[in-house]
Amino acid sequence: MKLLVSPINREEAIIASRGGADIVDVKNPKEGSLGANFPWIIRDVKEAVEGRQPISATIGDFNYKPGTASLAALGAAVAGADYIKVGLYDIQTEDQAFELLTKITRAVKDYDSTKKVVASGYSDYKRINSISPLLLPSIAAEAGVDVVMVDTAIKDGKSTFEFMDEKELKKFTDLAHEYGLENAIAGSLKFEDLPILERIGPDIIGVRGMVCGGDRRTAIRQELVEKLVAECQA
Numbered sequence: 001m002k003l004l005v006s007p008i009n010r011e012e013a014i015i016a017s018r019g020g021a022d023i024v025d026v027k028n029p030k031e032g033s034l035g036a037n038f039p040w041i042i043r044d045v046k047e048a049v050e051g052r053q054p055i056s057a058t059i060g061d062f063n064y065k066p067g068t069a070s071l072a073a074l075g076a077a078v079a080g081a082d083y084i085k086v087g088l089y090d091i092q093t094e095d096q097a098f099e100l101l102t103k104i105t106r107a108v109k110d111y112d113s114t115k116k117v118v119a120s121g122y123s124d125y126k127r128i129n130s131i132s133p134l135l136l137p138s139i140a141a142e143a144g145v146d147v148v149m150v151d152t153a154i155k156d157g158k159s160t161f162e163f164m165d166e167k168e169l170k171k172f173t174d175l176a177h178e179y180g181l182e183n184a185i186a187g188s189l190k191f192e193d194l195p196i197l198e199r200i201g202p203d204i205i206g207v208r209g210m211v212c213g214g215d216r217r218t219a220i221r222q223e224l225v226e227k228l229v230a231e232c233q234a
């Protein structure tokens with residue numbers, strides 16, 4: 001399992017990078033679960049990480065605005081993100097999801113076909129009236145997306161495991177692989193979740209709170225990133 005760690009600025013990105021994260025994921029929690037950070041922060045993180053890890057950037061918890069989302073996705077790509085991540089937040093139908101993802105993918109790949117698009121659904125989709133993450137792999141594959149992810153929409157400490165059980169998350173992972181996609185699981189994951197995550201077998205796990213010592217509003221700690229890297233490799 002690869003480890004994606006979500007810093008909010010250059011300083012945290014350096015800590016995540018030195019701690020051995022596989023992907024450094026720039027976000028802005030002030031603007032939501034997958035809140036977008038500023039282009040200059042993405043550029044700054046890219047420069048600070050010096051090519052040791054690929055950079056991911058979130059572009060927001062989106063509603064059905066394919067034009068706005070495409071432009072945001074291009075902005076993240078131009079700023080230096082290797083992975084461009086969108087949250088399907090206020091998306092009610094499969095058609096809306098397909099159109100949003102198709103346009104984002106085109107905006108990114110027309111600019112640089114080596115960049116990857118990540119489509120994130122939410123484990124607590126019922127709380128926000130969005131679509132089930134289990135619908136995502138087939139839609140994402142058809143739209144040309146590279147990675148499907150599941151995260152929590154509302155960061156109130158409730159974990160993805162409180163909304164989707166092992167069987168559903170395994171189904172999500174298997175579906176992604178059947179459609180030739182990578183997949184990622186996130187959402188207030190804890191060290192105690194590692195054995196169950198190993199059984200589920202996602203390609204990537206995404207964390208912030210876990211490597212901040214439990215409170216995602218505090219800073220990322222290098223020793224916790226190192227501990228997680230070691231446990232993921234064990």
Ligand SMILES: O=C[C@H](O)COP(=O)(O)O
Nearest residue numbers: 006187188206207208209
């Ligand atoms: O992409 C991963 C998220 O930032 C996860 O954050 P969290 O572990 O605090 O829920």
